[in-house]
Amino acid sequence: MTGRNIIQCFSLRLAALVLVLLAGAASLAWLNKWQIDLTQGKLYTLSQGTRNIIAGIEQPITLQFYYSESQTRDIPMLRNYAGRVQDMLREYERKSQGKIQLKIVHPEPFSEAEDEAATAGLQAMPDGRGDKIYLGLVGSVGDRSENIAVFNPQKENLLEYQLSQLVYRLNKPKQITVGVIGDLPIFRGVDPKTNRVRPDWLIVNQLRQLFDLRRMIDPNVDKIDDDLSLLMVVHPHKFPEKTLFAIDQFVLRGGKLLVFVDPLAEADDSDTRLLATGFSDRSSDLEQLFAAWGVDYDAGQVVLDLGNAHRIPAQQAGQPVPHVGILSLEGDGINRTQNVIADLENINIASAGSLAQHPGSRMQFVPLLTSSLQTDRMETQTYSMIGNHAELLEKMQPSSHRYTFAAWVSGAVKTAFPEGKPATSQFSGEVLQESKEPIQAIVVADTDVLADRMWVDRQEYYGQTVATPFAANGDMVVNMLDALGGSVDLINLRSRGTYQRPFTRVDDLEKAASSRLREQQDALAKALSDTESKISQLNAAAANQETGEVQELTPAQKQAVEMFEQERLKIRKNLREVQHQLNSDVDKLGAILKIINIAAVPLLLIVLALLAAGLRRYRMRRIG
Template identity: 45%
Template structure:
């Protein structure tokens, strides 16, 4: 038998390596199915702990149907990239659900049964140009008990809240009953009868909450809050008895959510006001939860109002006079609203009137996250001073000194908490919160009133709402967020996957700072030169060309040469604006083209050197 040669040994080794590679791939395909490693900077493909907890608690199977017009977006590359990220997130959710969530991706082609299904679910089809194609990109969730929830259109500009919206959809399908919202209110927010005997449907905010949740109105001063209440909403609490405050405290201690609206001067509170008695206008209209706030470490002064020079809105106290800006009536835009919290993000504007401010006491165990805040050009004034300026708001400007720091008008408070009633005891008393609490406090009750955000009317017997501010969305978002379980509240805001070229932006900004002044100076000189040329070449009185002296001709030639030189220099300056960016691009191309091959070559040389060194050491 012919012995193996060295060449035969190498061939056999290569064959065995090939077989081992194929076997390893086959084994890993089965053993590592579902395994993922997220190497992105902001963990874009890693689900939040809250989402994973929600998936772990699913008992009945849930089907997610993603209707995506694949063919219609063939020319919309940027949207296709976004659609891929959405699909990957949904696939990750399905993979982590242990089979409880099934994902179906459906392309609703024109005139197909799938398109009819998408329309029947209420998904929005966006027309694309003159072709008549419609873009569908919506999500439908269904469970085994005919429960159904939809996202009519997944918008790219709300990508940061995509995981929260999907987790909320799944969480909604996991329960069969409406969440319970209990309301303790010192204001007439709900339906009532007016003095003429007509039915008053109540504030729009109240109507929307009652349509979407089970709204349980608590009359008088309740001394207990039922265990099935998901959220306690307290509006304008005025001098609540201690037993009611204790009931609120214990509700929070056992894990209940609290949404409180307090106010230094609630204009909606007309109790005790007599239009014929001017002195009745001086009746206090403030509200507070003093014992609770003090014990919890929430600083709130019911005697001071926020004035803001930047966000002041115009009012017209005199119907016959011009409108004036009122420092205590504020309109906050996006820059004043927290864009990282689902409650306040994506809102266009919030209107407040005679609002107070909130702070966190030094000894508080809570963490405060501002949802809405004033500008730095703001300060506070006494309630009495603001009331005295009702007829002439310009009086508030006299002696007004901004503090230089924004003031918080609405905030979320979270963290561990101790009962505000340590002296109480007995069966069922909870001295320490059973889990980190989650509260939202708004230092204004007028934010709820229709006059600050919506025009409500009836059309053919149906209510029609025409909002001009986002107050209603703000309140609904707060209620919707707080009634969710703690896992849903904990779902983080997902960072947008699109990442700007920060280095390129910085280079462009630096280049513009270096060269823009030179460019503007050259442009001014060029404009002056062209004016001189125009003056020298002007026609005579009758429109005929003027005879130019040799000196003038030489001057024109010199100006023209100077003009060409300036234009060339201006082009060079404009070219240098992008020189650094082009240099960076060239370096990146060099690294991509040569860097990795060079690294592999160096690695191969290093391995060869190590083997050669070991062989020499063995021979020695």
């Protein structure tokens, strides 16, 4: 080969290399533009609801992500999660087409950025060395701001919901107005039995801080105000037909509803509930409306739940006994797939009823709170007449049925009054026969969940009321109103998967090896026990019966000991081989993953470049 040919060959190879690099750069730019999400659960793909919220942004939003990067160098879990949050925020920025501006701030100890984070209401985490770690977000539009005080890795499945909720609040700053109607004394008033002022329930104080509450003093209403979009119904004890019709029309025209019913409202102390039989009827129901919405509920049955029962002494200074009517729901009792309650720790309820989807109903019925699989139902009258919960436990006959205490109900419905408005109604607006859009309602089969005694310790301290929550009942009500009061896009957001994926193949290898190790260890332990037993027997046989002194081991005894030592060494060798095989399998799997991660993308780019070059050469030949 001449020098000229060598130069030409080198030039061609250099040109090919440049072509590959250019194709690789173009491919990376293309991939960055389009983004292919191959993760399980599409963790990097924003849901349609989030994209709708972003598209509806009216004013530019600034998001400042505070992340103490230098303080998390030795905390890989937190660093990984911070990267996940940052990637998600960049996706919001990219989808907004300039409506969202993202700023990344790394606050150092004793810096101005750290002071800004604290002033903005972000929550610092200790790093174990005396410094603070910030991992939070501040969003602002003009002079208004919202924040996420801290991103909790344990609540990673709520990440998209939290971010979308913050964007929605910044875009829709108007406070939600909530109408409240019902028959429980949750508002400040005079106790008719003592003639003393009865304060607001703490749930009312909490709601007033976040919503514009509008109390409807008289439940006998003909119409729900047109400017209300959210109604909270508490303990509708025998509401008149005209009120039921008003609620029916409110829901049909698009109003959102949160309703609390109960087979036995223990907080209902009205004397008017006493029946001729001596039984005080403290139940509530929306029977006619529930029937139209495909919801089954029996106001005459209380659910007993042994699996979630509070343990309370049945007698003074006695041993705690499960109270199967007073329940603490946690774990599987809270539907973690629903954002509205996914991050709640525990909910306390008492003498609750049950809900179910009516057979054949096409409504969407999503359980939010459920019982355990150790349950029973008892007639409300029988339940109320049992004074001792130890006796209640004795009368319970547990089954494996799981009951629903709270549910989200949605879908298209027809009016519960097909014959028209009741004769007593003064309703003057358009009478709707069906919903204009799918209704959104949350039904809770317990009203005691709102009572102070079920979720908070309330004490007076130097004239000030100090409340210390011990359950998340208040947060649950706030979340439910917040979710219903938001957009349909926000309502439809569901919990996402988690970014941290387990190495299932490695786990399987380790479990298999551990199983083999256990078998070998069991064999070793058994062999050791058997051999020591035999040696003990030989020593006993070799002992002098008169003096009790142990004589020198016989050749047979020595041979048995040597056999045991050899067997023990053999088993230990097998253990080492099993462990070595485990490490070898894991190392091979790691090597394969490294090859795929390192070589797969360059090989893909080379293939794309060669295909592009081949296609170009083919076109040139056809032209020539």
